Amino acid sequence: MGVIGGNSHLNHLAYDCVIFGFSDGKLKILILEYFDTGLFALPGGFIRIDEDLDEAVKRGLSERTGLKDIYLEQFYTFGAARRNQTGEMAAILKANRSDLSKLGWILERMVSVGYYALINAEEVEPQPDSLSDSCKWYDIEDLPKLIQDHEEIVNKGLSVLQDNLDKKLQGVNLLPEKFTMNQLQKVYEAILGEKLHRGAFQRKMLGLGNLERHEKKFSGAAHKAPFLYSFKH
Amino acid sequence: MGVIGGNSHLNHLAYDCVIFGFSDGKLKILILEYFDTGLFALPGGFIRIDEDLDEAVKRGLSERTGLKDIYLEQFYTFGAARRNQTGEMAAILKANRSDLSKLGWILERMVSVGYYALINAEEVEPQPDSLSDSCKWYDIEDLPKLIQDHEEIVNKGLSVLQDNLDKKLQGVNLLPEKFTMNQLQKVYEAILGEKLHRGAFQRKMLGLGNLERHEKKFSGAAHKAPFLYSFKH
DNA sequence: CCAAAAGTGTTTTAGCTACACCCATGA
DNA sequence: TCATGGGTGTAGCTAAAACACTTTTGG
Numbered sequence: 001m002g003v004i005g006g007n008s009h010l011n012h013l014a015y016d017c018v019i020f021g022f023s024d025g026k027l028k029i030l031i032l033e034y035f036d037t038g039l040f041a042l043p044g045g046f047i048r049i050d051e052d053l054d055e056a057v058k059r060g061l062s063e064r065t066g067l068k069d070i071y072l073e074q075f076y077t078f079g080a081a082r083r084n085q086t087g088e089m090a091a092i093l094k095a096n097r098s099d100l101s102k103l104g105w106i107l108e109r110m111v112s113v114g115y116y117a118l119i120n121a122e123e124v125e126p127q128p129d130s131l132s133d134s135c136k137w138y139d140i141e142d143l144p145k146l147i148q149d150h151e152e153i154v155n156k157g158l159s160v161l162q163d164n165l166d167k168k169l170q171g172v173n174l175l176p177e178k179f180t181m182n183q184l185q186k187v188y189e190a191i192l193g194e195k196l197h198r199g200a201f202q203r204k205m206l207g208l209g210n211l212e213r214h215e216k217k218f219s220g221a222a223h224k225a226p227f228l229y230s231f232k233h
Numbered sequence: 234m235g236v237i238g239g240n241s242h243l244n245h246l247a248y249d250c251v252i253f254g255f256s257d258g259k260l261k262i263l264i265l266e267y268f269d270t271g272l273f274a275l276p277g278g279f280i281r282i283d284e285d286l287d288e289a290v291k292r293g294l295s296e297r298t299g300l301k302d303i304y305l306e307q308f309y310t311f312g313a314a315r316r317n318q319t320g321e322m323a324a325i326l327k328a329n330r331s332d333l334s335k336l337g338w339i340l341e342r343m344v345s346v347g348y349y350a351l352i353n354a355e356e357v358e359p360q361p362d363s364l365s366d367s368c369k370w371y372d373i374e375d376l377p378k379l380i381q382d383h384e385e386i387v388n389k390g391l392s393v394l395q396d397n398l399d400k401k402l403q404g405v406n407l408l409p410e411k412f413t414m415n416q417l418q419k420v421y422e423a424i425l426g427e428k429l430h431r432g433a434f435q436r437k438m439l440g441l442g443n444l445e446r447h448e449k450k451f452s453g454a455a456h457k458a459p460f461l462y463s464f465k466h
Numbered sequence: 467c468c469a470a471a472a473g474t475g476t477t478t479t480a481g482c483t484a485c486a487c488c489c490a491t492g493a
Numbered sequence: 494t495c496a497t498g499g500g501t502g503t504a505g506c507t508a509a510a511a512c513a514c515t516t517t518t519g520g
Contacts, residue, residue: 010245013344053312053344077310077346079286111246111286113310182499200483202500207481216490223498224490415472433510435473440508449517456471457517 009046011105014112015057016044016078016150018157019065020191021121021137022174027190028137029154030064030126031144035133036095039088040144042153043135044112057115064127064135071118071173075160078149079111088147096131116157118173140190162192169208169231178228180217181205242279244338247345248290249277249311249383251390252298253424254354254370255407260423261370262387263297263359264377268366269328272321273377275386276368277345290348297360297368304351304406308393311382312344321380329364349390351406373423395425402441402464411461413450414438 019030031040045060047053054072061070090107093100100107126135138144140158143151164170171187172179185201205211210232216225252263264273278293280286287305294303323340326333333340359368371377373391376384397403404420405412418434438444443465449458 010342010344012243013246047312047344049342050314052314053310055314056312074310077286077307079280079346081283081285081288109243109282111243111280113312180499197483198499199485199501200481204482218491220492221498222492222496224500226499413472430510430512431472432474432512437509451518453519454471455469455517455519457473459472 008049010049012109012111014044014046014110015053015060016042016112016114016153017057017061018042018114018116018154019061020116020118020140020161020174021124022187022190023121023137025186025190027140027187028121029140029143030135031138031146032128032132033134033136033144034092034095034131037088037091039092039147040150041147042150043129053113057113061117063129065119065124066127067119067124071170072115073117073160073164073170074113074115076114076153076156077111078114078153080149081109083112083149084110086148092131098131112153114153114157116161118161118170120174120176122176158191165191169205169210172231178214178230180226180228182226184229241282243282245342245344247277247279247343248286248293249275249345249347249386250290250294251275251347251349251387252294253349253351253373253394253407254357255420255423256354256370258419258423260373260420261354262373262376263368264371264379265361265365266367266369266377267325267328267364270321270324272325272380273383274380275383276362286346290346294350297362298352298357299360300352300357304403305348306350306393306397306403307346307348309347309386309389310344311347311386313382314342316345316382317343319381325364331364345386347386347390349394351394351403353407353409355409391424398424402438402443405464411447411463413459413461415459417462 021028021030030043032043033040043060043064045056047056051059054074057072058070061072062068084107093103093106121137126137128135140154143154145151146154161170165188171184171191174187175183181202184205185196185198188201189196211229212232214228214230217228218225254261254263263276265276266273276293276297278289280289284292287307290305291303294305295301317340326336326339354370359370361368373387376387378384379387394403398421404417404424407420408416414435417438418429418431421434422429444462445465447461447463450461451458
């Protein structure tokens with residue numbers, strides 16, 4: 001088993017997570033920057049020997065965001081033989097003067113299970129881990145160069161999210177408990193990367209039958225106050 | 234590393250494959266029966282240390298079916314901590330008097346990547362492996378009880394196949410090179426588990442624009458001879 | 467000539483788009 | 494009263510479903 005901080009993990013298996021958030025009308029994801037290397041990566045982690053895969057991911061996300069009950073979806077498993085043989089992880093460990101006799105297993109061939117998470121970016125103060133300098137939101141349209149195949153992981157995750165958008169009304173997970181129809185539409189537009197028609201969008205969402213209408217929101221702006229909605233559980 | 238026949242494999246990682254075929258108007262899958270145990274399972278296997286995940290699955294399927302270029306789709310990774318701690322694999326190894334000092338790693342916690350394959354059942358004489366008695370087609374509606382979580386794997390695989398059916402015209406992979414529209418419709422009905430409207434189905438398939446029409450097929454039956462179609466590559 | 471199944475034309479329906487109108491709000 | 498954005502009604506379009514008519518085949 002690989003050992004991190006005294007815990008044993010499955011060798012050769014990892015997860016990487018595309019954590020989507022929404023702010024300033026843009027779709028963003030959380031990216032780690034490693035100390036002294038200028039290398040950027042998705043948050044990821046390893047699976048303890050007696051831990052469910054899903055639990056491992058929840059644990060990792062909770063450490064990174066402080067949130068419980070995150071909306072999570074597994075989307076693909078990346079298993080190319082040399083996908084992490086790029087030297088980047090070695091550089092990261094070296095910059096941290098890590099003990100390779102204990103952490104060397106991280107450099108071996110690694111199959112990674114891709115997950116995406118949807119969170120309300122406003123509620124979170126992202127936390128870097130012990131190897132990383134910062135953990136920040138990046139606009140999905142303007143990501144830094146990522147290590148290994150992480151760009152492919154992001155693209156695949158976004159593409160699956162887009163496909164799932166219709167079936168599952170996932171957009172609500174990126175917003176506060178109560179939100180206006182306009183906010184929801186902005187989320188959909190950001191995910192799909194295209195403008196949607198206002199009237200049609202409103203009718204379609206209400207037609208799904210799982211939105212509940214609440215009081216109006218008086219924003220102080222000079223126009224009719226919109227209703228607030230929440231998702232029916 | 235785990236060792237089978239002198240080759241080294243990734244520990245704690247496996248794949249299981251739902252191999253769909255179509256015959257007698259029914260959707261079927263390939264199921265192995267293990268020697269002297271009455272235990273049934275999906276065909277699966279392990280990943281060599283330097284082998285792409287996809288390659289490992291192709292290799293395994295080719296051993297089981299003799300086919301190259303099988304249509305394959307990865308659909309989910311099953312990672313519950315105790316999913317294979319059911320004692321069934323131990324019974325199988327014991328019935329085969331296997332050397333546990335070499336094969337014991339198979340009994341440890343195993344994360345499994347689920348794939349489905351679509352093949353033309355008529356072209357194949359399925360081959361059991363060294364541990365299994367038989368490898369036979371079973372009607373998807375009438376499967377034997379399977380070991381571990383293999384029933385869940387089948388259900389998830391079928392459900393993803395159903396979802397993908399529209400986007401990818403996958404049905405053709407279950408048929409010979411040339412087929413009639415009625416055969417194709419029967420495949421769709423078997424996968425979706427519902428009757429489809431003949432006229433609408435024909436129009437929809439032709440409307441996709443990737444079917445090519447060939448000569449008519451004279452079956453000897455007392456009705457109009459249908460055209461044969463093939464898939465445009 | 468008949469029954470059965472195939473191909474295709476026509477009608478009906480449903481969902482979505484686009485446009486437009488009116489309403490509420492705060493400046 | 495005006496500009497702005499929100500809710501909703503309506504007309505038009507398009508794709509799919511349902512129906513039906515015609516054709517081909519072998520008995």
